[in-house]
Amino acid sequence: MHHDSADIDTDKRLAAEAAVQEVASGMLVGLGTGSTAAHAIRAIGRLGLDIDAVATSNASADLARSVGIRVRDFADVARVDLTIDGADEIDADFRAIKGAGGAMLREKVVACASRRMIVIADASKRVATIGAAKLPVEVLPFAAAYVADRITGLVRSATWRGEYLTDNGNRVLDCVAGAYHDWEALADAIACIPGVVGHGLFLKQVDAAYIADRGVVTRTERAGLERAAASR
């Protein structure tokens, strides 16, 4: 059956609406970035709960404020209760690739600060094993040529995302890793290059996923528990 972009956007919204049911008054909530996270931010706004939030991008901070969510400066925050964010790919081992929107560094920091991190997505993001999506690497502009040269030895291809700069003022190298056997080793090797500020491999941060497939949302926990969370 044909599955068009309107259906995919509905699935993004359904996954977001199911996940925000975990938000409760008094929480400090981490807000992700991207089209799926935007659905979550609008849904959290509609809940009208007494929460504080931190945002993983300037765009998400602006959207959150526009729907009445109190946004704190993350620079003053060490711990977050719950973060809800999208992903470009997520596999059965809860490994994810993030950063098509360029927000992966702040997303990684906020995810690591979070007691619980939920990925929300439509089913097109669910893969058997990560690696087909572009793996974005955030690079200090000063180190651009050096980092590009070093990265070339680690991945199949690496291409600058034009003149694009992240919210942190850094450049992005979009890499194709392909089917990698040791993702931990690749993540460490990339992170160790001086001038690399961050990258979009999330190997350990994701605790749960809400994936919507043609109107049916399935929640999966890293622990292995699975149940149908909602349906259209």
Ligand SMILES: O=C[C@H](O)[C@H](O)[C@H](O)COP(=O)(O)O
């Ligand atoms: O930098 C962007 C983020 O990692 C997004 O969460 C990711 O790209 C997914 O975005 P979307 O929900 O728009 O597909």
